[in-house]
Amino acid sequence: MSLVTNTTAITQQVSQASTAVARAASHVQRFGELANTMANTTRPVESLFRLASNTTAELARSATALKGVAALLPTSVLSSIERSVVGRSLATLQTGLTDINRRTQQVGRSIDASQATARRVGTAVQSIQNAASAVGNQVTTIKTQLGNGAPVVAAVASTGGSGASPLPSLSSARPHLLVMVADQGERFYFGLSTAAFDSLRRQSNYNVATQERLGRPEALQAVNQGGESLTLSGVVFAQMAGMNQLNALRRIGFQMKPVQLIAGHGETLGRWYLTSLSEDQSDLMADGAPRKQTFTVEFKRYGDDYQNL
Numbered sequence: 324m325s326l327v328t329n330t331t332a333i334t335q336q337v338s339q340a341s342t343a344v345a346r347a348a349s350h351v352q353r354f355g356e357l358a359n360t361m362a363n364t365t366r367p368v369e370s371l372f373r374l375a376s377n378t379t380a381e382l383a384r385s386a387t388a389l390k391g392v393a394a395l396l397p398t399s400v401l402s403s404i405e406r407s408v409v410g411r412s413l414a415t416l417q418t419g420l421t422d423i424n425r426r427t428q429q430v431g432r433s434i435d436a437s438q439a440t441a442r443r444v445g446t447a448v449q450s451i452q453n454a455a456s457a458v459g460n461q462v463t464t465i466k467t468q469l470g471n472g473a474p475v476v477a478a479v480a481s482t483g484g485s486g487a488s489p490l491p492s493l494s495s496a497r498p499h500l501l502v503m504v505a506d507q508g509e510r511f512y513f514g515l516s517t518a519a520f521d522s523l524r525r526q527s528n529y530n531v532a533t534q535e536r537l538g539r540p541e542a543l544q545a546v547n548q549g550g551e552s553l554t555l556s557g558v559v560f561a562q563m564a565g566m567n568q569l570n571a572l573r574r575i576g577f578q579m580k581p582v583q584l585i586a587g588h589g590e591t592l593g594r595w596y597l598t599s600l601s602e603d604q605s606d607l608m609a610d611g612a613p614r615k616q617t618f619t620v621e622f623k624r625y626g627d628d629y630q631n632l
Contacts, residue, residue: 332391332395333392333395333396333399333401333405333409334405334408334409334412334516336388336389336391336392336395337388337389337392337409337412337413337416337465338412338516338563339384339385339388340384340385340386340388340389340392340412340416340458340461341385341412341413341415341416341419341562341563342562342563343381343382343384343385343388344381344382344385344416344419344420344423344458345415345419345562345563346381347378347381347382347385347419347423347451347455348419348422348423350374350375350377350378350381351374351378351422351423351426351427351451352426353374354374354375354378354426354427354430354447354451355426355427355430357370357374372447375447375448375450375451376447378423378451378454379450379451379454382423382451382454382455382457382458383454383457385416385458386454386457386458386460386461389458389461389462389464389465390461392409392461392465393461393464393465396465404510404512408516408517409465410466411564411565411567412516412565413462413465413466414565415561415562415563415564415565416458416462417459417462419562420455420458420459420462423451423455424452424455427448427451427452427455430448499512499513499514499587500513500514500519500520500586500587501513501520501523501555501584501585501586501587502584502585502587503575503582503583503584503597504582504583504584504585505575505578505580505582505583506580506581506582507578507580509575511571511572511575513555513557514587515563515564516563516564517559517564517568518557518559518564518568518569518572518618519557519558519559520555520556520557520620521556521557521558522555522556522557523553523554523555524553524554524556525551525552525553525554526551526552526554527549527550527551528549528550528551528552529545529548529549530545530546530547530548530549531543531544531545531546532544532545532546550623550624551623551624552598552621552622552623552624553584553592553595553621553622553623554619554620554621554622555618555619555620555621555622556617556618556619556620557617557618558615558616558617558618559615559616559618560614560615560616561612561613561614561615561616562614566612566613566616568616569600569602569616569618572597572600572620573600575597576597576600581594581595581596581625582594582595582596582597582622584622593624593625594624594625595622595623595624595625596622596623596624596625597620597621597622598621598622598623599619599620599621600618600619600620600621601618601619602616602617602618603616603617603618604616604617605617
């Protein structure tokens with residue numbers, strides 16, 4: 324298996340594992356709600372046990388996917404960007420595991436051991452916790468490999484000099500919509516695993532001055548070429564991409580330097596300033612963390628002949 328195929332499989336399997344844990348966390352939330360309704364009854368609620376079975380199955384799928392990642396890492400060459408993507412996915416996955424463990428512990432504390440139904444619930448809780456523990460063990464193994472065993476290779480690109488910024492390769496194993504490259508070499512990939520935009524608006528302005536004339540139509544005079552702006556609008560789902568994607572964009576914006584933009588299909592759009600970033604958080608969890616971050620990013624064209632740096 325080639326190194327490119329390896330890295331593709333790693334990112335796909337980590338994404339699958341994170342998605343499975345997110346589904347498991349949703350099942351466990353419903354599981355806890357149903358378990359609370361059984362506090363004063365001895366009759367089993369069969370849907371409760373179906374939820375427990377589905378949760379265990381999702382966690383088992385996640386553990387299997389992570390086991391595959393752990394097997395591929397020692398023979399794979401990951402770029403720093405790919406390592407960062409894997410790390411963010413693992414962080415999101417661990418957040419889901421923490422939520423699962425917290426909810427199952429709450430259910431366990433509410434169990435009355437004298438009830439036959441409660442014993443079945445206790446068995447289901449133990450099954451979920453065992454499956455979650457297996458996923459956690461695989462996460463620990465992968466993080467250890469990322470920290471110590473997995474080699475890292477910087478993205479390879481020809482440069483015109485020591486000050487040139489390397490550009491993304493079109494043969495990148497990870498598909499993306501747009502790549503933003505800062506002068507310092509830091510990159511941000513707009514894609515499904517980070518911040519995916521579903522609309523792009525490009526506006527070109529041409530400055531034409533108007534001169535009023537008495538008794539005649541106004542006269543127009545071309546002054547300059549004006550400027551261009553790019554507006555991206557999209558959504559970040561925290562369960563899939565983590566909650567720090569927009570903070571990474573803000574960090575690049577705070578550098579107050581022009582960035583290079585390259586479309587996913589290979590077109591070089593030139594140099595732009597990141598001029599604004601707006602964010603709306605929704606579908607908040609109990610601790611205030613958003614499940615959904617709707618964003619709008621605006622870039623304005625940087626004149627390549629400017630000398631104000």
